[in-house]
Amino acid sequence: MTQVMETPDQFDIHGASLSRRGFIGAGGVLLVMLGLPAGRALAQSNSLDAAKPASWIEIHADSTVTMRTGKCDFGQSSIYTAYRQIVAEELGMSVEAITTVIAGDTDRTPDGGGTFGLLRNASVNMRKAAAYTREAVLELAAQRFGVPRSALTITKGVISGGGKSATYGELISGQTLRLTIPVEGSLTDFRGLVVTGNPPMKSPKDYTEVGKPIPNPIIAPKVSGKTQWVGDVKLPGMLHARVIHPATLGSTLVTPGRLDAAQFPGAKLVQVGNLLAVVSPDEWQAVMAAQAVAAETKWSDWAALPTSEKLAEHLRTKVDWSIVPPTKGATKGDTQTPAAKRHSGAYFMPFLKHAPIGPSVSLADVRPDGSVMVHTHTQNAQFLRAAIARMLSTGEDKVVIRTYPGPGHFGRSNGGNAGSEDEAVLLSRALGVPVRVQWMRHDDMGWSTQSSAMVADLAIGLGPDGRMLTYQATHSGPPMQDDRPIGALLAGLPTISAPTPDNPSPIHTAKMGIADRWIYGAVPHVSEVGRGTYQIGERESPLKVGLRDHSMRTPIQFQQNFPREVAISEAAMLAGKDALQFRIDHTEDPRVRAVLERLREESGWDNRASPAAKAKGAKVLRGRGVSMMLRDNGYWACAAFIAVTFATGEVKVERMVLVADPGIVVNPLQLKRQAQAGCLMGISEALHEEVSFDTGAVTSLDWSTYPILTAAQMPDLKVVIAPYAGADVYGQGSESANALAAPAMAGAFLDATGRPARRIPLRPDYVKAMLA
Amino acid sequence: MPKLTVNGENREVKASPDTPLLYVLRGELDVMTPKFGCGLAQCGACSVLVDGEEVRACITPISALEGKEVTTVDGLPARWSKQKGLAPNPDRLHPVQQAWVDEQVPQCGICQFGMMIKVTELLEHNPKPSDADIKAALTTSGPSPHLCRCASYAAILDGAHRAAKLMAGEA
Numbered sequence: 046m047t048q049v050m051e052t053p054d055q056f057d058i059h060g061a062s063l064s065r066r067g068f069i070g071a072g073g074v075l076l077v078m079l080g081l082p083a084g085r086a087l088a089q090s091n092s093l094d095a096a097k098p099a100s101w102i103e104i105h106a107d108s109t110v111t112m113r114t115g116k117c118d119f120g121q122s123s124i125y126t127a128y129r130q131i132v133a134e135e136l137g138m139s140v141e142a143i144t145t146v147i148a149g150d151t152d153r154t155p156d157g158g159g160t161f162g163l164l165r166n167a168s169v170n171m172r173k174a175a176a177y178t179r180e181a182v183l184e185l186a187a188q189r190f191g192v193p194r195s196a197l198t199i200t201k202g203v204i205s206g207g208g209k210s211a212t213y214g215e216l217i218s219g220q221t222l223r224l225t226i227p228v229e230g231s232l233t234d235f236r237g238l239v240v241t242g243n244p245p246m247k248s249p250k251d252y253t254e255v256g257k258p259i260p261n262p263i264i265a266p267k268v269s270g271k272t273q274w275v276g277d278v279k280l281p282g283m284l285h286a287r288v289i290h291p292a293t294l295g296s297t298l299v300t301p302g303r304l305d306a307a308q309f310p311g312a313k314l315v316q317v318g319n320l321l322a323v324v325s326p327d328e329w330q331a332v333m334a335a336q337a338v339a340a341e342t343k344w345s346d347w348a349a350l351p352t353s354e355k356l357a358e359h360l361r362t363k364v365d366w367s368i369v370p371p372t373k374g375a376t377k378g379d380t381q382t383p384a385a386k387r388h389s390g391a392y393f394m395p396f397l398k399h400a401p402i403g404p405s406v407s408l409a410d411v412r413p414d415g416s417v418m419v420h421t422h423t424q425n426a427q428f429l430r431a432a433i434a435r436m437l438s439t440g441e442d443k444v445v446i447r448t449y450p451g452p453g454h455f456g457r458s459n460g461g462n463a464g465s466e467d468e469a470v471l472l473s474r475a476l477g478v479p480v481r482v483q484w485m486r487h488d489d490m491g492w493s494t495q496s497s498a499m500v501a502d503l504a505i506g507l508g509p510d511g512r513m514l515t516y517q518a519t520h521s522g523p524p525m526q527d528d529r530p531i532g533a534l535l536a537g538l539p540t541i542s543a544p545t546p547d548n549p550s551p552i553h554t555a556k557m558g559i560a561d562r563w564i565y566g567a568v569p570h571v572s573e574v575g576r577g578t579y580q581i582g583e584r585e586s587p588l589k590v591g592l593r594d595h596s597m598r599t600p601i602q603f604q605q606n607f608p609r610e611v612a613i614s615e616a617a618m619l620a621g622k623d624a625l626q627f628r629i630d631h632t633e634d635p636r637v638r639a640v641l642e643r644l645r646e647e648s649g650w651d652n653r654a655s656p657a658a659k660a661k662g663a664k665v666l667r668g669r670g671v672s673m674m675l676r677d678n679g680y681w682a683c684a685a686f687i688a689v690t691f692a693t694g695e696v697k698v699e700r701m702v703l704v705a706d707p708g709i710v711v712n713p714l715q716l717k718r719q720a721q722a723g724c725l726m727g728i729s730e731a732l733h734e735e736v737s738f739d740t741g742a743v744t745s746l747d748w749s750t751y752p753i754l755t756a757a758q759m760p761d762l763k764v765v766i767a768p769y770a771g772a773d774v775y776g777q778g779s780e781s782a783n784a785l786a787a788p789a790m791a792g793a794f795l796d797a798t799g800r801p802a803r804r805i806p807l808r809p810d811y812v813k814a815m816l817a
Numbered sequence: 818m819p820k821l822t823v824n825g826e827n828r829e830v831k832a833s834p835d836t837p838l839l840y841v842l843r844g845e846l847d848v849m850t851p852k853f854g855c856g857l858a859q860c861g862a863c864s865v866l867v868d869g870e871e872v873r874a875c876i877t878p879i880s881a882l883e884g885k886e887v888t889t890v891d892g893l894p895a896r897w898s899k900q901k902g903l904a905p906n907p908d909r910l911h912p913v914q915q916a917w918v919d920e921q922v923p924q925c926g927i928c929q930f931g932m933m934i935k936v937t938e939l940l941e942h943n944p945k946p947s948d949a950d951i952k953a954a955l956t957t958s959g960p961s962p963h964l965c966r967c968a969s970y971a972a973i974l975d976g977a978h979r980a981a982k983l984m985a986g987e988a
Contacts, residue, residue, distance in 0.1 A: 120925030120967055260921055267926045268917040268933065269910055270850040270891040277849040329832070329840040332856075402854050402862055402966045403927045453925030453967045486855040714921060718972055722924050725968030748859040748964060756963070757956035759970045 056184050060242040061226040063181040073106035073218035075182070077174050077226060101155055101174040101226075102132065104182075108202055108214035110136070110143045115237060115427060116160045116167055117149040120453040121719050122261035123163040124148055127711040127775070131168055134254040135175035135247055137199030138213065149426045149448030155238065159425030159457070161596075168775060169240070174226060176244035181224045185216045237427055249709055249773055258714030267450070275422040275449035276406040280479035283408065284313075284324040286472050287335035288465075288482060290492050291319060291535070293741030295347030295586035302341030309334040317471050319588060320535040324472065324480060332485070348740035349585035350592065357393040357804075359581075360500045366521055366576040369546045374559025374573030380517040382570050384506025388616045392503065392608035393804040394522075396736035397496040398751055399597050403452035404489035405464030409472075410479040417444045417470060422451025423462045428528070432462070433470055436533040436540065455726075455783075456496065456597035457528075464493055468532035487746040495736050495743075496597035497525045498581075501608035506570075511620035513568045513613075513631055520605050521576040524555045527593040534588055543583055543593075555579055560602035561609055562675040566633035592738070598726070599784040602676060607805070610672040610788035615801055618655040624792055625650055625671045625684075634675075636769050640682045640706050641673065647765050648684040648702035656799035665690050667699075670792020672785045678774045679707035681781035683724070685789035686760075689797050691816065694809035698728050698760040698790060706769045707776020713766055720764045720782040727786025729754030731805045819879050823848060824892025825899075834880035839863045841879050842889065850890040850930045854964075861963035864931035865889050871938045871959055890914070890930045893937060912983035913937050913976075922976040924967030931963050936977045940984055951977045 054065040077100040103111040112132055116124050125146055133140040147153050149160075161167070180194075182204065187194045192207035199205075202213050228238045249255075266272045291297070297319050304314040304323065312325040312334040323338055325331040351359035407421040417437070423429045426446040434441040446466075469482040484492070499522030506515035524544035533540045542548050544555045557575035582591025597603075617627035629641050644650065650669065657668045666689045673682045686700040703724050710716055733752045737744045745751035768776065791802040800815050818829045821838075823846060832841045842848040842865075851874045854862030858873040865874050866888040888896055893911035897903070910918070913933050923929045932955070939946055939954040946954070951974055956962045965973070982988035 120923065260918075264921060264923055264926070265910075265918045267923060268890070268914045268929060269894075270889075270930075274849070274852070274927070276853060277843075327832075328844050329836050332840075400966055401927070402860055402925075402964060403852055404854075406853075450926070452927040455966075483853065486857060486859075718921055718924070718969070721971040722967045722969045725970055726966070729968055747857055748855060748961070753964055753966065754968055754970070755956045756965075756970045756973065757952045759952065759974075762971050 058177055058181045058184060058224065059244045061177045061181065061224055061244070063184060063222060063224045065220055065222055073214070073220050075104040075178065075217045075222040075224060076100040077102040077178055077224045101171060102178050104178065104213055104217060106214045106218040108142060108212045110138065111145040111147065112143050112171070113147040113154040114171060115149060115154045116163060117422070117424060117426065117448050118263070118450065119160065119424070119455070121163070122263065122715050125263050126259055126261050126715050127163070128168060128171055130254045130257065130259065130711055131172050131775070132175040134252055135172055136179050136202070138202040140254045140257065140259055142202055149423070149446070151426050151430050151446045159428060161424070163777070170238070172246065173240040173242070173244055176246050177226045178224060180244055182213055182216055186211060189216065255709065255711050257712065259712060261715060263450070272450055275420060275451045276403060276483065278408055278420045278449065280408055280410060280481070283479040283481050284326055284476065285328040285331040286322045286324045286469070286480050286482045287331045287485065288468055288488060289321045289323065289335055289339045289342055290488055291588065292344035293347045294582060294590045294592065294743070295349060295588055295741065296344035297587050299343035299345055302338040304334060304338055308337070314338060315472055315475050317475055318536040320468060320471060320532055322468070322472055324476065328483070345587070347586065350582045350738055350740050352739055353395065353735065353737040356395065356498055357500060360498065360521060361391070364521070364578050366578060369555045369557070369577040372556050372558050372575040374561070374575065375563035375571045376573065378570030380515045380570045380572040382506065382515055384514050385509045386507040386619055387504065388612065388619050389504040390612055390615060390801060390803050392501040392611065394499045394604040394607055395805065396498045396592065397597060397730060397734050398490060398736050398745065399454040399456050399493060399496070400490065400751060400753065401452035401454035404484040404486055405493070406481070406483040407466040407469050408479060408481045409466065409469035411470060411474040413477070415439060415443055419444070419446045419466050419470060420449060421446060421462065421466045422449055423466065424457050425462070429462045429466060432528065432530050432533070432540065433467060436467055436530065436538045437470070437474070438539060456600065457494070457595045462530060464489065464531065467530035471532050471536055490746045490751060491743045492531055494527055494593045494595035496600065497523045497594040497604065499604035501605065503608055503612040505612055505616040507616065507620050511622055513565065513616060515570040516565070516568050517572045518609060519574045519576060520557060520559065520608070521578070522557060522604060523578055523580045523594055524557070525594045525596050525600050526552050527580060527595055528553065529593070531590070534590055543580065543589065545579070546577070558601065559605065560600070561605040564634055564637050564673065564675050565613070565628070565631040567631045599676065599780040602674070603784040606672070606674050606784055607788045607791070608803070611791045611795070611801065611803060614655070614670060614792035614795055618795060621654045623652045623654055624796070626652060628671065628673055636680045636706055637673065637675070639769065640680045640704050640767070643765065643767050644671065644682040644684055644702060644704040647704055647763065650684060655796040657796050664692060666797040668793045668795070668797025670789045670794070670796055672788035672792060674781045674785055676781045677777040679705065679776050679781060681705045681707070681785055683785035683789040685786065685793045687790055687793040687797060689794060689812065694812035694816065696732060696790070696794065696807040696812060698732070698758070700761045701728070701786065701789070702763045702765070703782055703785070704765045704767055705776070705782070706767050708768060708772040708774045709776060710766055710768050711775055716766060716776065717764055721762055723780065723782030724762060724764070724786055725754060725759060727783040728758070728760070728790070731787035731790045731807060732758065733806050733808060735806050819883070821879060821882055821887060822885065823887045824889060825895055830879065832879060835878045837875055838865065838877045838879050838882060838887070839874035842874060848889050848891055852927050852930055854928070858960045860928070860961065861931035861935065861959065862928050864934040864963070866934055866938060869938065869941060871935050873960055890933055893933070911937065913940065913980040916976045916980035916983055920972060920976040920979050922969060922972040924969045928963065928965045932965070932973055935959070935963050936980060939977070940981055944985060945981055946977065948974060
C-alpha cells in the first residue's frame with residue numbers, strides 16, 4: 046500500500062484548483078475531479094464517490110490517459126474517435142496516448158447529460174477538462190524547470206522550456222495530483238454537469254490530432270466477437286422475462302391467461318398492475334409460455350386513435366391547435382404582401398419508428414438492501430437513473446446504470462431510454478432475483494415511442510421577377526419528448542410528466558418550436574409558426590400511453606425541412622427557374638451558396654427549370670431534386686436522381702450526391718461512413734417508412750409491416766466533405782445527411798412527373814395517388 | 818441428448834430438439850455472435866452457416882442440424898485456417914472480418930454478424946462478386962433481405978470487395 050501524505054500544495058489554474066496530495070514511492074497519477082457544490086457529491090456517494098478515481102481525465106505515470114465520458118456509443122464511434130482526438134489535441138498528446146475510454150456507466154463516469162449533440166455541445170466538457178489539465182501540467186513543468194509558463198511548449202506529450210523537457214508521465218510520477226475543475230448543473234439532470242470557466246483553448250490552426258482519419262478502435266473487438274453486447278450479459282441466477290404488453294395502447298388488464306405448469310415447468314407469471322410477464326430460467330420456454338399466456342389474457346377494449354389512414358385529416362381537422370401557445374420562427378416583413386404568383390400546399394410527415402435491428406433488452410438486479418443495478422444500452426444513463434429512482438420512490442444513490450453496446454436506435458426509443466429497463470427493475474424487485482427482459486420484435490415496434498407526425502401548410506408568393514417575395518409556413522404536430530418509462534406507466538408507478546403545455550421542464554413542453562434554420566435571407570417577407578398539441582391518444586388512454594413520441598434522428602427539423610424544401614422546389618417550378626439556382630438566388634449566406642455550387646459541380650446537375658422533358662410514351666420518368674439544410678452550424682446539400690415507373694408507382698433512387706460543409710472535420714473517415722449511412726437511412730424513410738396503426742394499437746409490428754431499405758435498393762452514392770476554410774466549430778455527422786434524402790427525392794419526383802410529392806413515403810400506393 | 822457440431826466442436830445440449838438453434842447457441846453454449854433481431858427470419862441478425870449455407874438460427878430447430886456443421890462468426894477464423902491449411906493463430910481474423918475492420922464497415926454493428934456470414938457464404942461460392950452479386954446475396958438469396966437499420970450498405974459493399982481481395986491474396 047502506498048502512503049499518501051496529507052500535505053497538499055494548492056495552485057490556481059484558470060479557476061480550477063490543482064492540489065498535490067502527497068508523494069508516493071512509485072507510479073503517480075493526475076486525476077481531474079469535479080468541483081461539485083458542497084453536499085452534492087456526498088448525496089450520490091455510491092454512484093459517484095469523489096474519493097474514487099471517477100474523473101473525466103486520468104493521466105498515468107506512463108503517460109497513458111484514461112478518459113471517462115457519460116456519453117454512450119450508438120455506432121457512430123464519436124466517443125472512441127472524435128472525443129479522443131479532441132482531448133488529445135487540447136492535452137498536446139497524440140491520440141494513441143488515450144488508451145482507455147469509459148462510457149456511460151453512472152458509477153464510473155462523472156458526466157451527465159444524454160448522448161446527443163456529441164460534437165455540438167457535449168464535447169465541450171471533455172475539451173475544457175483537457176484544457177484545464179494541460180494548463181495544470183504546464184504549471185508543474187514551470188515549477189520543475191524554473192521557467193514561466195509562457196516559456197513552455199507541448200509537442201506529442203512532451204513539455205519543453207528553458208532547455209529542459211519532460212513527458213506528462215515524468216511530470217506527475219511519484220505524486221498523487223488532483224485537479225478540481227469548476228462545474229455546474231446536476232448529475233441526473235437532463236443535461237447533466239457542465240464544465241464552467243474559460244481555460245485557454247488551442248487554436249484550430251494549430252491542430253494536429255483533430256482532422257486525422259483514425260479508425261474506430263471498437264470495430265475489431267466487435268467483428269471478432271469479443272465485445273459483450275447488452276443482450277449478451279448473463280447474471281448469476283437470472284430469469285428470462287417476456288412481457289405480455291396490453292392489447293392496445295389504452296387497454297387495462299382484465300384477467301391474465303393461465304400459465305400451464307405442466308407444459309412450462311419452471312416458468313412463472315408475474316403481475317405488477319397492468320405489467321404482465323412470464324419468467325423462466327430457460328429463455329425459449331419464456332418465449333413459448335408468454336405466447337401461450339398472451340393468447341388467453343383478457344384486456345379491456347380501447348379505441349381512441351384516429352388510425353394512420355386518417356391521421357393527416359385528424360391533425361388538420363380534429364386537433365384544437367389553440368390550446369398550446371404558438372411558437373415563432375423566422376419572422377420579417379409582411380407575408381400578406383400581394384404576389385404575382387402564389388404556391389400553396391399542405392404537407393404531411395407520418396409517424397416513424399426508431400426500429401433498431403435488435404429489440405430492446407436489459408437486465409436489472411434489485412437487491413434486498415434496495416440497491417439497483419441496471420445493465421442496458423441507454424442513451425442517457427444519468428437520466429435513466431433518475432427515472433428508475435423516481436419509479437421506485439427511492440434515492441438516486443441507490444441506482445447504478447451500466448451501459449453496453451447495443452443496436453443503434455437513432456433517438457430515445459422508449460422514453461429517455463432504450464426500453465425495457467424499468468420493466469426489468471420491477472420484475473426483479475417482485476421476484477428477488479436478477480431479471481433479463483428481452484422485447485420481441487412486436488414489443489419494440491408496438492410499445493416503443495415513435496418519431497412524431499407533422500402537418501405543414503406552406504404558401505410562397507412570387508414577385509413579377511419570379512423571385513420569392515413571401516414565405517409563410519405553419520408546422521403543426523405532437524411533441525417529441527416523452528421521457529416516461531413504459532413499465533412504470535403500466536405498473537401505475539411515478540414518472541415525470543408527459544409533455545404538456547404548462548410542463549415546467551422546457552424540453553417537456555407540448556410547444557412546437559421551429560427547428561429548421563432559415564437560410565434564404567433574401568426573401569423579404571417571412572413567417573414561420575409552430576403549433577403544438579398533446580400526444581395522440583395519451584389523455585384518452587387509461588394507461589396514459591397512446592402514441593408516445595420521442596426524438597429520432599434530426600428530430601423536428603426532419604419534419605419541418607421536408608415541407609420547406611419541397612415547397613421551394615415547387616415555387617422554383619412555378620417561377621420557371623432551376624431549383625438549385627433558385628436556392629442560391631435567395632440566400633445571403635456564402636456557405637449556403639458554396640455548398641450548393643459544389644453540389645451542382647459534383648452531381649453534374651443540369652441547369653434548367655422543372656419538370657424534366659419526357660419522351661412521348663415514356664414508361665419510366667426520371668428527374669433530379671435538391672435539398673439544403675443548416676444544422677448544428679453544418680451546411681449540407683443533397684441531390685437525388687430518381688426513376689418513377691408510371692404504371693406501378695415504383696420509385697427507384699438511382700444516384701445520390703451529398704455535399705457537406707460541417708465546420709471543422711474531426712475525423713474525415715468516420716464522418717464519411719456516418720454520412721453515407723445517414724443518407725441511406727434517409728432514403729429508407731423516404732421510400733418505405735410509415736407507422737401504421739388502427740383505432741387502438743400500432744399495426745407495424747415486424748419488418749414486413751414496417752419495411753426498411755435493402756442493399757439492392759442502394760443507389761450510387763457520393764459523399765463530398767468540403768469544410769469552409771475559416772470554420773471554428775466541430776462538424777456533426779449524420780443527422781443532416783439523414784434528413785436531406787426525403788426532400789431531395791420529392792424534388793426529383795416533382796421534376797420527373799410534374800406532380801408534387803407532399804408526403805412520404807414514396808411507396809407505390811401513395812405514388813399512384815399522386816400521379817392520378 | 819441432441820448433439821451439435823458448432824465451430825468444429827461436438828457439443829451435447831440439454832435443450833429439447835424443437836428449440837431454435839439461436840437459443841441453444843446463446844443460452845446453453847455461450848456462442849454469442851448470432852444476435853436476436855426478429856425471431857421471424859426477416860432480418861438476418863442471427864445467421865449462421867450450416868454446412869456452408871446461410872440459415873437463420875432463430876427459426877431453425879436443432880433437430881434439423883444432426884450431423885451438420887454449424888459455423889458462427891466466432892468460428893470464421895478457424896474455418897479460414899482449415900480451408901487454407903494455415904497453422905492456428907489466435908490473432909488472425911477471417912478475411913471477411915479483417916475487411917470489416919479495414920473498411921470500418923459497422924456503424925452499430927448488430928446486423929454485421931449476419932452480414933459477415935452471408936458474405937462469407939457468397940465468397941466461398943463466388944470469389945470475385947460484382948456489386949450486383951453482393952446486393953443480390955444480401956437481398957434475395959435467403960429467406961429475407963439482410964437488414965441494416967444504420968443503412969451501412971455502402972460500407973458493406975466496400976467490405977465485401979476488400980474481403981474478396983484478401984481471400985485471393987491480392988491485398
